[in-house]
Amino acid sequence: MNKAPKYYIVEAAALPEVYGKVAEAKRLLETGEAATVGEATRTAGLSRSAFYKYRDSIAPFQNLMAGRIITFQLILLDRAGLLSAILSVFAQCGANILTINQSIPTSGAAMVAISAETTDLLCPVEELLKQISRQDGVVRAGIVAG
Numbered sequence: 174m175n176k177a178p179k180y181y182i183v184e185a186a187a188l189p190e191v192y193g194k195v196a197e198a199k200r201l202l203e204t205g206e207a208a209t210v211g212e213a214t215r216t217a218g219l220s221r222s223a224f225y226k227y228r229d230s231i232a233p234f235q236n237l238m239a240g241r242i243i244t245f246q247l248i249l250l251d252r253a254g255l256l257s258a259i260l261s262v263f264a265q266c267g268a269n270i271l272t273i274n275q276s277i278p279t280s281g282a283a284m285v286a287i288s289a290e291t292t293d294l295l296c297p298v299e300e301l302l303k304q305i306s307r308q309d310g311v312v313r314a315g316i317v318a319g
Contacts, residue, residue, distance in 0.1 A: 180299055180316075194219040195227045229315070241292040242271065247285045247305065248312040251278035255310040256285065262304045263287070267295040282312055 185193055198213040200206075207213035214224050249255050256275070263270055269290040276284045291298060298316070306314045 191219065191223050192227065192231055195224055195231045196233055198224050199228060199231070232317075241290060242288055243291050243298060244286055244288045244317040245302070245305065245314065246317045247287065247314045248282050249285055250310040250312060251281050251283060252310045255308065258308055259285075259287075259305055259311070262301070262308065263289055265295075266301045266304070267293045268301065269293070286317065 194217045198207070198210070198217040198219055201213040201216055202210065207216055210221060210224060214221050217224075247259070249259070256273075260270065260273075270287060271290055272286075272288040274286045291301075294301065296304075302314055302316065305311060
């Protein structure tokens with residue numbers, strides 16, 4: 174059973190320095206200022222292992238909430254009707270789907286990215302993510318900086 178992630182808003186000054194360095198390395202990669210993870214981690218003053226350990230867990234708050242458009246990244250088993258069930262969860266929570274991108278399933282699973290307008294959500298984003306994660310066939314669900 175998947176354990177849904179829990180999110181907190183914490184001022185950067187209260188966090189260990191490594192988290193800020195990971196965020197900086199990610200920014201360098203996203204903006205193209207660094208072409209490789211090695212280059213980004215050297216510039217940020219961070220080890221590659223620390224980057225890989227924390228990269229999926231750290232995103233600047235403004236990126237997650239920018240414009241109230243949030244991108245959800247899911248790994249779904251290749252099952253008929255699963256994506257439809259997940260889209261129903263979005264609808265029930267009042268999220269407006271903007272884009273859906275899905276890879277071709279390999280080894281029985283596919284990656285799906287769903288961007289949604291969340292201004293009129295009827296439930297907290299954390300609850301929406303929890304409901305998605307509970308769907309049978311969801312391998313992993315998370316939020317990508319949007």
